[in-house]
Amino acid sequence: MSTSYDSQHISDFRQKSQQFLCVRFVLEHDVLQKILESHKDDMKAKTGRVFEGKKENKIHISKVYTELFITEGDITNVYDEHEVLKIDRALKKPKFEDTPIDCNSIFCLLKQKKEGNIVLTKGIAGIGKTFSVHKLILDWAEGKANQHVDCVFLLPFREINLIKDDKEISLHELLLEFYPDLKEVENTKFYEEYKLAFIFDGLDESRLELDFDCKLVKCVNARSSVDVLFTNLVRGKLLPSALIWVTSRPAAANLIPPEYVGLFTEVRGFTDHQKEEYFRKRIVDEAQASKIISHIRTSRSLYIMCHIPVFCWITASVLQDILLLSSNKGMILKLAKLAFEQLKEENVMFYETDLKACGIDESEESTGLCTEIFKKDSVLHEVKVYYFIHLSVQEFLAALHVFLCYLKLDMDELKFFLENSRPNKKELLYVLLRKAIDKAKESDRGHFDLFLRFLLGISLQSNQKLLIGLLDETLENKNCINKTIQYIKQLQNNDKCPDKSINHFFCILELQDRTLYQQIMKYLKSESGQPKAVSNSNCSALVYVLLMSGEVLDDFDPKMFNKTYNISHRLRELDLSGNDLQDSGLHKLLDEMKNTERKLEVLRKVLMKFSINHSCEIVSSAPQSSNSVLRELDLSNNDLQDSGVKLLSDGLKSPNCQLEILRLSGCMVTEEGCGYLSSALSANPSHLRELDLSYNHPAQSGVQLLKHKLDHPKYKLEKLKYGKCKYTSTHTSTQTPTYTHLCIFNYVVGQLFSTLALKIHLTAEYSSKPNLAGCNLTAQDCEIVSSALQSSNCVLRELDLSNNDLQDSGVKLLSDGVKSPNCQLQILRFVRFDLGYHKCSELCLDKLPPLQSSNCVLRELDLSNNDLQDSGVKLLSDGVKSPNCQLQILRFVRFDLGYHKCSELSRCLHFLPFLILSSPNCKIKSIFMCLFVV
């Protein structure tokens, strides 16, 4: 029997199925709306708060966001202009005549275009591309703009890079990686019926290899590599109705073929009006904002630079801190008095009455600055006691107070030191310092020691400059400083107590006396030639003094730590940061340590470039040795590479290895190196707790191998640093005591000298002598420097590139710059620019500025501390002999002969002056050579 449907049946069925579809649609719609609402909340959280340098500085974007000048640009220019020229142009001629466009309107403008599928926005580093992206998304999520768009996805290339290169993934899955909540849209018509916008931020950071002729992908569920998905979106093959926005720095903008670009925009930064608006918005205190704006106006170059928003931020941070210091001046002075009064009494804890006696009342004690400097406790009977956050803060403030009293000639306050003496004004500082030295010497417990060091530090004019805002004037009194140094030295001759003697070393260090080394040697060698007894605490102080002095290490004899003076067994930590100790020196040192019952737990060798094979072998053998107690090893910023890491990993595998912390930041480690480390950890899982691989180049899979170890209970690994997270080295500075209080300055100033700032600094018109020493510049950065040198309006006259790891390729680029007829460079410094560790010195030197070139106008060249070797020196002398060479001063001070004991080098070096001076063309007036034969 066949079923027959009459028309009534059919109509009922239609009605029901329509109802069913409606119900399904309503349900689906509800689900989607919920997902979209939660996505919007997610986006608000993601884009609403912005980092401003430090984590704790996370603020809401609306508090700082200032409209930017964005224009519609000509896409064809993208393909023929170099980024440096763009920066240059942007800095010199920030013209804002074109019609600005509102960032929120870009999607509407795109729709008006007949051709092209995407919006491409370019802009130089720090100009505000990411900020614009965040603002657009936030406005959309808050319902303020672009409400025709149902859903916006932010996909920064920086994060896309984290997806495995070879992973096949669908667009839907890609979105799930970023937005897991979208899981539920899978079976809906989300991708077909909703208006979607995709924002790809920072094309310049992308590691994708873009091939716009690649295979077609049209379906959101079809799998392929991420680059194929991206190119299909851009070509309009995948989700053709979606809106796509890509941002990029200029150099990478040309990766997208122009035919796909519907709207091309350029972020041009802040106009003058916007700059000022930014400062007023960011700095809530109106008077402070006005002060900063007027300060910026007085400096033309700063004012121009501030059209780049990131500079506005840096400027605001630096200037605000300086103002903060002066606006808190009154309070700081009261605290300084309090600190001194209490120090005199040897008090570290004090009461409300003590605060009042120094003019600090109850209302002030728990506000502003006080809360940062004080700690407050209620002890017995609810009586409040106060103490400075750290004793050194009290000691520093006390020293500041005494120095201020000296400036004000407040003899009453200085009575504590001067007692009955009444020196004249000229002698006052010397007498005051001398008496303070005596006071510290008299104190058995040494409670004036650090105070004294701060006071001596502040008495140097160079340090006083750091206290602008607190001191009304700075004073240069070299005569007094010299007399003080002499006085301390005199005391040292009769020093009976080692503790006092060490403090005297520190005092001399604080006064930046260069003869410190001899003083130390004198201390170490008693008259009988026998070592003096050195206490535990003095041992580390002594090592500190020894190692902090660059001069000392030229003559560094590791035996001193060991047999002769028998102090190495007390050594716990050895920081060789920034020293010249070569491989051979390190070898000797570790060798000595091996033979004793040593307790060296922490070895740091940061910033010391050294050869791969030698040093890694040395370092690898140290943790393997059976009596090794090495716990921390910091080899950051050395060119270890994977081969070095392999050697090191052999050490780690040893059951004797107790290493807990290993820092290999910036050591050119790739995925291969991660593999070695991973297998070393597998072989010996029990110790390593912290591994720093930041600033290296491991592919994601390399990191994954190690990350796995983080989760597994078998391993102790707790911390793994990778990517571009900044590792703050614990590298100490000779001036630590005096600068402790200024760490906030250092932070901001550090920001100011970021590579980005320096790049722009370099191309800015005002700067003819940028100091780029120790700025972590790389070979790539040399491209910028080289272009600057070749530019027709280059004003660079003097360039210091010391202590940068520029590598051969970088030197080559620089050399191209110096050869350019436009280049006016007269002075070039490459001090301790370790050419040596490439072990191909001829090559390197070959790439140094060509002294023979008729365009080269170099007058001064400083190659100190480079391992040029014989052949290098020969090349150099050939250059200098050339009739074109203009060189007048050539330095290679502290050339380390010990390293090449058996080579021809010494002979060659002795010959060099002769070779050069006997040449009829030679214009050299002085040669600085300082030879140390070990």
Ligand SMILES: Nc1ncnc2c1ncn2[C@@H]1O[C@H](COP(=O)(O)OP(=O)(O)OP(=O)(O)O)[C@@H](O)[C@H]1O
């Ligand atoms: N519109 C703005 N309002 C206020 N501050 C801004 C604005 N744009 C940028 N800034 C400031 O400049 C800094 C850098 O901006 P942003 O990260 O957007 O630059 P970018 O062009 O994306 O740079 P890069 O190419 O280096 O990624 C921000 O952290 C912020 O401090």
